[in-house]
Amino acid sequence: MGPGKAELLEAIMETGSISAACKAMDMSYRRAWSLVDEMNRCFKERIVVTSKGGAHGGGAEVTPYGREVLKRYREMMLATQQVAQAYMGRCKDSFVNE
Structure with a gap:
């Protein structure tokens, strides 16, 4: 997880x-699909789930597990800062001093 992946998850949400x-x-x-695929493969649970298009179009959703990963990443970044x-x-x- 890094800032680009975190931003992508927020944009998907x-x-x-x-x-x-x-x-x-x-x-x-x-690139976005590659990042989503990488996250889904690297974590123990899926981070993003997708649905195929159709009459109402497809979509993507950050899973509850993905939201928790993102929350913990943001907390870690704040603590580090x-x-x-x-x-x-x-x-x-x-x-x-200059």
Whole structure:
């Protein structure tokens, strides 16, 4: 999981489809599908499920497990940022003022 995959999952949640999500992100459909496939293969449960088109069109949905993975990723990134800021605060005397 990284920032691009997290953003893609959020876009899928907002739009309800991989196609609309990748358009909103200015990403190729091939790249978006590749990222979704990679996430679905790397985690113990599926992150995104898709439904085929038809009279009402297809779609994609981030699974409850996928939402939990995304939530934990966001929490980890926030904690990492807070630790980095605290560390930089302790090191500020080591930097040259411009």
